[in-house]
Amino acid sequence: MSGPKLESLELSSTKRELLQSIASIFDPLGFFSPVTLLGKLLLQTLWSKKVEWDFKLSENDCELWKEIAFDIKQIQTHTFDRYIGLDGKCSYQLLCFCDASTKAYACAIYLRHETDESCRVDLIYSKTRLAPIKKISIPRLELLAVIIGIRCLAFIESHLKITVQKETLWTDSQCVIHWIASKKQMSTFAENRLKEIRKCTDTEFRYVSTDINPADIASRGTHFSEIKSNNLWWNGPSWLLFSNAQWPTWSYNLTTENGNLYKSEIKPSTSYQQTELLVGEPPSGVNCDRKLGSPYGMKCENFSSLIRLLRITAWVQRFIRKLKKDTISGPLTGKEIEDAKLMWIVHIQRKHFAKEIHDITKNKSSNIIRQLGLTIDNNGLIRCVGRIEHADISENAKRPILLPKKEAFTKLLIYNYHRNLLHVGVAQTLSQIRQKYWIPQGRSTVRHVLRTCGNCIRYEGGPYKMPLIPPLPKKRVTESSPYTYTGIDYFGPLYVKTVNGSKQCGSVYTPA
Structure with missing residues (x-):
């Protein structure tokens, strides 16, 4: 290991000089990562205190740095054998230990070479990373430790010119072991990392007790005097010298606290409610429950376009009909797409206009019913009836379908019209929508949706900005x-x- 000049170590008295000293430490294999971690933690503390680059460090920080500088001096003069091989034909295993604390997370990798007569285990690589200043849970940090562990295993194996028979990774986190083995859908944070971990099909994941986990030393940081002759750090647990069958195993049943942490990363299961095809139902079958579940467990918010929503809904409906021994096949038909649209419209009308549906079926009146002339047609759709009954226009324009303004389906519908009309303005888009649908406060709703259109934002841009005011002429501001x-x-x-x-x-x- 190499590092800063010994005479300049203790002279570092500002954050800039301290960073320069820490960054100049060259320890590519991480043999002394528990010691160098202390310097990184001190630097992170200075950042959290918002200490300026060239401000003098406080007395306490200077004392901490002097202790770390003393350790770095000792490391630079420390010697050890570089050769770790055994004579004869050997079989090799890579063993990785991972751990995390509130300060950092780390991994330590050992090479186990075994002959018919002897066995040897040596530390060949270690890596530490600081925990983010923004606090995250310990199980998440443990998961990050496993991530750097498998990445380091892949890095070491690709650079060793030997054949590795087996890879084993240990962690002392019960939650992480259960997450890796679980088939449940996790949170986005955990799921993205578990996918990478599960790709390592040749690696065996095991649980180890914290008190004999060498990575625990690296994740917490320690002084050189404590690792100089520490066999747990340099050679791993003593039982690694035994055959694999004799390695100890620990029970990792979840405690109540760990069980809650384990469940915190599991996504709640989607409640798929049975939804009947509503097209053709009479008005008397209208359900006025505002807690109506989404059709087939789908949500409009999860779709980027109306046609995609309708096509997926149509395929689901065809699958249900096939369960009833319907022989329909081939691509989706226009009628199936239209049935899917009608089902969604009936669903959102039941969701947003339950009281109005109830009043219409009971022949009661309310302000919105009187103003819009609401009625329910044979398909269970709420329509608006105005004073243009005798106009020479289509029936849909005479009796437009009522849609709520604050609904994801309505936004998808507006954007679909806007895109099909080649990104016209608010007036033209609203005019075409009103040929079939009526949206309360339609102009403001359409304007709000069109403001989020990426193509319109990209090509229309904004007004030209006023140029910057130039400075006054020199003779106007020069004393004379x-x-x-x-x-x-x-x-x-x-x-x-x-x-x-x-x-x-x-x-x-x-x-x-």
């Missing part, structure tokens, strides 16, 4: 004597009444 810069204004001729009559001209001199 009166009349150094003079403005002259001429005027005339003026006809002056004299005996002979004459013309007079004048000039005005002003200081600039």
